[in-house]
Amino acid sequence: MAAPSKGYDITAAYRSLDVRDLHRRGMLKPGLDYGLQWTRHGRVLASVGIATQQDRLTLSYHHTPRDGEPIGHRYPVALDRTPCTYGGARPWFLCPDCGRRVALLYLGRHGRFACRHCLRLNYKCQRESDHDRLIRRAEAIRLRLGWPPGIANAGGGKPGKMQWRTFERLVAEHDRCANAALAVLAGQLERMRARS
Numbered sequence: 001m002a003a004p005s006k007g008y009d010i011t012a013a014y015r016s017l018d019v020r021d022l023h024r025r026g027m028l029k030p031g032l033d034y035g036l037q038w039t040r041h042g043r044v045l046a047s048v049g050i051a052t053q054q055d056r057l058t059l060s061y062h063h064t065p066r067d068g069e070p071i072g073h074r075y076p077v078a079l080d081r082t083p084c085t086y087g088g089a090r091p092w093f094l095c096p097d098c099g100r101r102v103a104l105l106y107l108g109r110h111g112r113f114a115c116r117h118c119l120r121l122n123y124k125c126q127r128e129s130d131h132d133r134l135i136r137r138a139e140a141i142r143l144r145l146g147w148p149p150g151i152a153n154a155g156g157g158k159p160g161k162m163q164w165r166t167f168e169r170l171v172a173e174h175d176r177c178a179n180a181a182l183a184v185l186a187g188q189l190e191r192m193r194a195r196s
């Protein structure tokens with residue numbers, strides 16, 4: 001993170017805003033209007049416009065979702081201050097998504113800056129909904145084929161009237177969905193084991 005003239009090399013996968021860093025550089029003072037850029041090897045990865053007021057920053061930038069057109073974002077991030085033991089005040093961001101008092105905000109895949117708690121939650125929901133969607137699709141195919149429900153169960157034969165080509169296409173899609181759902185589940189178990 002830096003003033004527009006200089007780049008800031010980041011190694012983290014996320015673009016982040018650090019309230020302590022901005023404070024140290026005097027970039028939280030009210031009435032400023034500047035741009036921040038994240039660069040890597042001299043190439044600009046992302047840039048964000050920041051306008052400062054007493055109790056908030058207003059962020060403005062474009063974010064391009066995967067396989068999408070750039071979307072313009074503009075919203076305030078409230079600032080909070082807590083007194084320090086030896087005088088002065090320590091600044092905090094209030095997460096625009098949940099209002100938590102945090103030092104760091106990260107640019108999430110949904111294109112907004114949020115705290116790590118919110119991003120982890122979004123990520124988890126995303127994964128779980130993928131998982132549910134895959135299972136629902138596999139179960140719908142099993143029903144159509146007259147197979148017993150449950151993706152962990154073995155498949156059955158071809159329904160009498162169904163064409164072989166249709167049957168093969170459905171079996172291939174069933175297997176793809178079922179394997180992907182099981183892979184998501186295995187990943188969740190892996191993470192649970194890693195935490196315990």
Ligand SMILES: [Zn+2]
Pocket residue numbers: 095096097098099100114115116117118119
């Ligand atoms: Zn949050």
